[in-house]
Amino acid sequence: MAVEKATRTYRMSRRADAMEDTRRRLTEAIVRLHESIGPARTTIAGIAELAGVQRHTVYRYFPTEDDQIAACSAHFWADHPWPSLDSWAAVADPADRLARALRELYRFYADVEPMLVNCLRDAAEMPAVQRALASMGEFLDSAAKILSTGWAPERGRRKFLVAAVRHALAFGTWRSLVRDGGLSGTDAARLMSSFVEAAQN
Incomplete structure (x- = not known):
């Protein structure tokens, strides 16, 4: 037995x-x-x-x-985890925080570009893909909040700062600068950092 x-x-x-x-x-x-x-x-x-x-x-x-x-x-x-929001939040200076976040995010976008391009294209006709991409939207919302704190924008400029941060974080922005504009990921991150800083004045 x-x-x-x-x-x-x-x-x-x-x-x-x-x-x-x-x-x-x-x-x-x-x-x-x-x-x-x-x-x-x-x-x-x-x-x-x-x-x-x-x-x-x-x-x-x-x-x-x-x-x-x-x-x-x-x-x-x-296999391709998103960058750590906690590590970004731990950086006290908002400009340094933003610079680090964009460098890491843009490297991440370079690694996952083919998958994101295809899924974002197909999401309009496939609700299941839309649901799968929901976590991306949640990540970017959280990232925008973290990266928009600590600045001292002039009166009435807060909304411009937040809009600039969201634009800098967008996958489409990275593709426009790197794939269409021919910039390196590092140069694209520097340009968007300057863009955000200028938006508060």
């Missing part, structure tokens, strides 16, 4: 390992497709081919579009 129980336990463990390996391969395939062609162009057939499984296997693990996007989002952002 002990041998039979050990054998059954071993088989169950092997099966669980195989299922986990299949889930991992499927998730990695979804991430690669979302990053290369975007969620809207990703198909069950494409996922199955890239993961080396049959279509029905994809349906078994990720039966809905929401399931696929949730798995992709969890996996991708675990």
